[in-house]
Amino acid sequence: MATKLKNLSDHSAKNISNIGKKKFAVIVSEWNEEVTESLFSGAYQTLIDQGAQKENIIKHYVPGSFELSMAAQWLAAKKEIDAVICLGCVIQGETKHFDFICDAVAHGITNVSLKYNKPVIFGVLTPNTQQQALDRAGGKHGNKGDEAAITAIKMLGLAEQL
Template identity: 75%
Template sequence: MATSTKSLSEFSSKNITDISSKKFAIVVSEWNEDVTEALYSGAFQTLIQHGAKKENISRKNVPGSFELSLGAQWCAQDETIDAVICLGCVIQGETRHFDFICDAVAQGITQVGLKYNKPVIFGVLTPDNQQQALDRAGGKHGNKGDEAAITAVKMLGF
């Protein structure tokens, strides 16, 4: 989580494992595309910087954040995939729709990881407004995509 003293792109180098032979799936929501593309870029570059091979990183798009869980499940059931990273952005609106979507996505992604016994990472922003999203997608608070990718790497070293 970003705070006034810590960026999403800052992390400890503890538990960094060799990922040169690991395969990753990145599932990206098309909704709020300007934000999710920045999250994807951060995640992809972080994996490459830590030793992943480009050919071992696959990208799958889903229409919105609600669909991340099923997209993650389809990727996780592939036994060659070592970790799945889910990237999305749900911006608070005037209705309770935000609460239902965020809760369903968090629960769904969690269940996929438990079902397939592999890292399935929640890289979904839940900001109050567009500016907060941009600030966390490569802006002043770093990039949640970086954080999601390094979380996958660290979980593979668990």
């Protein structure tokens, strides 16, 4: 979580492993595109900066955040994919739709990760406003895409250690 004391783009070097041969699927929600494309840019650049090969970063789009879980399942089922990063943004509205979508996506992504025993990362913003989303997609609080990519890398590193 981004706060005055923690920027989403800051990370430690613990559990950072060699990812030169790892293959990453990055799923991007088309809904709130200004935000999600910025999240992808952060995730992509972080993967490249940490040693991922451009040809090993595969980008796919889904209509909205709700569809991230199904796409993650399809991609996690592929043996050649080492980690899946799900990027989306659900902004609080006036109805309970926000609660249902966020809950379903969080559970869905967790279930896919457990089913396929590989990192499937929740890089979904759940802000109250568009400005809060922008602040967390490359703005004053850093970029959740950076955090999602580092999380995938660290989980792969932990898996190697275990």
